[in-house]
Amino acid sequence: MRGKAPDYSETLAAIVYGLKKLESHPAMQLTPERFNSQAKAAAEALRRVIEPDLRHAVAAVDHASREIARFAGDLRTREAQRNAFVYAGAGGLIIGMVLWAMLAGPIARLLPDSWQVPEKMAAATLHLDRWAAGSRIMRSADPGSWKTVTAGAQLWRDNQSALDACMRAADRVKKPQTCRVIVGGPSATRP
Incomplete structure (x- = not known):
């Protein structure tokens, strides 16, 4: 007895329905060429979205690198300015000293x-x-004349009262007077 074969029609219908549904899915409709064109379109859309930000980032990096280079140049410039300032100051000091040495005397004598x-x-x-x-x-x-000056000063100190009296007498009579002085006292210096 041969029995009746099982009815797979429902199962097969479900399988056919699943296959049709799978076949109708957009991924199954995609051919390699179509996938390639969609990938290119997506990449282009992404590039359009990212490009302004990328350009901005590149510009910021470029600006920063220029600022760093300018800052390094400024440092070199500052160093050069500092050196120039030191050289100018030293040169001014030397020129000022030379001018002072040359002009101080003549200017002082003009006053x-x-x-x-x-x-x-x-x-x-x-x-x-x-x-x-x-x-x-x-x-x-003039060391010799200096000794004479110091000896004369000492002679005056040693005989001050006698010389004062002699000068008063000369003033009174309006004539030169002979004065008596002592030479060679204890504090006398010898030329």
């Missing part, structure tokens, strides 16, 4: 005598008061 600028400059140069500076200058200019 009124009552200001005593040359005398004050000489004393300042020697770091002495004007009396000590004048003594030092006279002593170095």
Whole structure:
């Protein structure tokens, strides 16, 4: 007995329906050529979306690199400016010293005598008061005459009262007077 064969029509209909549904899916409709053109279109659309941002990023990197290069140039320029400033300052100082040495004396002599600028400059140069500076200058200019000056000053100190009286007498009679002085006292200096 041969039995009746099972009815697969429902199962086969479900399979056919699934295959038709699968066949109608857009992915199954896609051929390699169509896939290629869709991929190109998607890449072009993506490029159009990304390109402005990419250009902006490239421009920002370019700008940053130019700023870094300019900053490095500025640093070199600052170094050059600092060196130029140092050289100009040193040159100005040297020129100023030379001009001061050349012009200070003539300018001081042009000023009124009552200001005593040359005398004050000489004393300042020697770091002495004007009396000590004048003594030092006279002593170095003519040592023999300096000894005479110091001996005369000592003679005056030793005989001050006698010389004062003699000068008063000369003033009274309006004639030169002979004065008696003592030479060679204990504080006398020998030329």
